[in-house]
Amino acid sequence: MRIPDIFKQRAEEGRPVFSLEVFPPKRKKNKESIYEAVDKLKVTQPDFISVTYGAGGNIADNSTCEIAATIKREYGIETVAHLTCINSTREDVKVMIQRFRDSHIENVMALRGDIVPGEDIKREFAHANELAIEVQRQCADDLDILGACYPEGHYESKSLEEDIQNLKYKIGAGARVLITQLFFDNKEFYRFIKLARQSGINVPVSAGIMPIVKASQIEKTVQLSGASLPHKFTAMIADYEHDPKGLYQAGIDYAVAQCRDLIEHGVQGIHIYTMNDPKVAVRVWEGVRDLL
Numbered sequence: 001m002r003i004p005d006i007f008k009q010r011a012e013e014g015r016p017v018f019s020l021e022v023f024p025p026k027r028k029k030n031k032e033s034i035y036e037a038v039d040k041l042k043v044t045q046p047d048f049i050s051v052t053y054g055a056g057g058n059i060a061d062n063s064t065c066e067i068a069a070t071i072k073r074e075y076g077i078e079t080v081a082h083l084t085c086i087n088s089t090r091e092d093v094k095v096m097i098q099r100f101r102d103s104h105i106e107n108v109m110a111l112r113g114d115i116v117p118g119e120d121i122k123r124e125f126a127h128a129n130e131l132a133i134e135v136q137r138q139c140a141d142d143l144d145i146l147g148a149c150y151p152e153g154h155y156e157s158k159s160l161e162e163d164i165q166n167l168k169y170k171i172g173a174g175a176r177v178l179i180t181q182l183f184f185d186n187k188e189f190y191r192f193i194k195l196a197r198q199s200g201i202n203v204p205v206s207a208g209i210m211p212i213v214k215a216s217q218i219e220k221t222v223q224l225s226g227a228s229l230p231h232k233f234t235a236m237i238a239d240y241e242h243d244p245k246g247l248y249q250a251g252i253d254y255a256v257a258q259c260r261d262l263i264e265h266g267v268q269g270i271h272i273y274t275m276n277d278p279k280v281a282v283r284v285w286e287g288v289r290d291l292l
């Protein structure tokens, strides 16, 4: 099923789309662990699961397509395969798109990928909108396109306003649904939505939520994301600095409260960054299921 159709259906039912994100295991020998995670995640009856794409762009050992196709086929859960382009040739992209089509994948998240300083990049595609154009050119009828967006602005943009103007290129190139970068302050999300709508961006936007349950995630994920940290969040981290169990529970409670507030404000979708940890994602879902 096409993701925009899922959003349309849920909107008619007056409830948000609930989706999850997983990533391919880094080591081939851990390949099965992703399906063990999905076995546990399926209780949440997600509307779709998205599968990330390695930033390196190496198509030879990329398992995004295989995982997305297996989740769709074996679990009957709709999937979105991510695809990055900054480190890919046009030929690589063509091969991947054909692989998605051959595997009956119907939805692709068109991404640029991060530019890592000092890393040699191909530069055949400069931005996600160029990838979206390529997807459209190759198979407009077979693949629906999603795109990423940034409630606090992408780190390369001078301002949120500039980033939103650039976001329009992606929409113009065919992205029909957006999923946000993680954020911890719902006020930032509401501000972004208001500005995006004022700029004429009318596609559904799903809110990306990452439950922070371990101190190690704070440095790795939180700081890298550039998300601003409201007082409530920093107070939680300080309170549980030396209490891993307490932080685990508080992190889940924080994510649940964030999702409940978003749903009460009419959010179109909640997208949980599961970090392949089904226990945490299921606990967050349990906290919001009465609203879904």
Ligand code: FAD
Pocket: 051, 052, 053, 054, 055, 056, 082, 083, 084, 110, 111, 112, 113, 114, 115, 126, 127, 128, 129, 147, 148, 149, 154, 155, 156, 157, 162, 163, 164, 166, 167, 169, 170, 179, 180, 181, 182, 208
């Ligand atoms: P773009 O849309 O190209 O934007 C990048 C920057 O360029 C922004 O500052 C934007 O304002 C500007 N810009 C955009 N278009 C134009 C234009 N036409 N002209 C001038 N400026 C422009 N990374 C991965 O490696 N694998 C993944 O699977 C993955 N999944 C993600 C999923 C989500 C929901 C999100 C939010 C991010 C994901 N990322 C992933 C990270 C993403 O690749 C990085 O954030 C990257 O830096 C930007 O990607 P983008 O597609 O938003 O790029």
